[in-house]
Amino acid sequence: MTTYGRGLRGLALATVATITVAFALVFFYAPLDADQGFIQKIFYLHVPLAITALCGFVFGGLLGAMHLRTGDRRWDIRSYVAIHMALIFGIGTLITGGIWAKASWGHWWVWSDPTLTSFLIVLLLFCTYQPLRFSIEDSERQARYASVFAVIAGAFVPLNFIAVRLAQAYVHPRVLTLTGGNLPGAMRLTFLVSLVGMALLYVTLWKYEMAAKSTRMQVRALRRALLGDDGVAPLKRSAAPS
Amino acid sequence: MILAVAPALPLQTAGKYVAGAYVVFLAIVLIYVAIVATRLARTERDLTELRRDVELRRQQAAGESGQDSERAREPVA
């Protein structure tokens, strides 16, 4: 059994430090954007959240592929947690994106922003991950089908972005790109620190959740070993791997 | 992402939105940590229960072996 708690404290401290530094940079170091003014500060939150969520989805797909390759159920749990975490980050992205859109364009939702639109499609797809799992009773099959879904959906993420980006090419002038390629130096530094902070937060929360899950499963296993199968309450039907 | 070239909002209006976004972010993280904390409490409760069960078993086992020896000495009624 892997101990996911190992190194969690150091990681958590590094995450807190990086995010604190990032937010300090956002408000005290990065210059005000010439066009957008203060509202552009959301950029340092929204975009790193979005990138982390998308990478999390792809990461979940890779872990799912590992499950299919090896048949080891632990990969399925990792994949489940990765997608679960990325979904939370994704919802954060949509909310912050909506707030930004409302502030700069006056609407909570703007179809002409291709990245926001493709993000919505990806999120809609991944929202079906849990219902799919929930709808399969046999736990072995649940794990296998969930991994197949994770692989397909993970591959879908980049394809979808290409298609939507092309569909709505350049309605708005692109002041900032995803990679921050044409940002002025101070802004770019702030953005990169925020991105590292979000990525660290994702990894920390992933490990945190994995530690919680694996501890719970060990308690169950111990109970079963000591008290026999009767000592363990049957699991309720659940979308979570067990 | 992309930004329309919109006139910069006055700081007071913009500040509200920016604060909103950062508060949403913090709230999501905190809610998540709270959820995992609840689950941790549940696991802890289970562990306590498990310990109690184990303790009970040990006592029972000790008691049973003691009773057995006593019963052996008792005359059969």
Next chain:
Amino acid sequence: MREERAPGSWRTTITVLRKDLLLELRGLETVPAMVLFALATLVVFHFGLNRDTVDGQLAAGVLTATLLFAAMLGINRLFVAEREQGGFDAFLLAPVDRSALLVAKALALFVFLAVLEVIAVPAFGLLLLGTSLGPPLLGLIAMLLLGDVALAVIGTLVSAIAVHTRARDLIGPIIGLPLLMPALIALARGIGPLLAVHGSSWPPARWVLILALYDVVFALLAYAVFDFLLED
């Protein structure tokens, strides 16, 4: 599909495909339902949009949505016979390549969609379309065939996932729709210029390319993961 595949698997594919097509020919269950559904959807669009004729991007959207809805019916029905009559077990017991079932099902769905379009697209031309179907016909057919490949591949994949779940009628469409989104975008945007008044006769190259790329990637992906969906 793959070089190293035994010649037997191609024969298996053909056998299963022939079985599905024969079943459909004798029972006439799925395709007529799809056609009727498509026609009814066109009527809904007529009233919903309150337009006697549509053209351009609006027409492309109407056509794409109509075909998508009808395709969903076919996708939901795809593995019904296998599930109800134990075809899965029989197939797993037989010493044949399992991916052959996927390929056969996808081909069957492709044929169903093509038949649907042979009827539904002229009907659309007669009932709603404001321009003539004649000049852009070749481009339209090419685009629709590419779209059918995407619908067939993803439909088969989603149907194969959904068939073993409890809420199979729900799971199929909710997974399928987002997965199909890029293909639908490409299809609708590609045929938009074809249906415009004085439109072009060939779809914009970028949409043809996107749709083709999507078809290829998902065909390979589906082929790679299908074994895991049948293993029991």
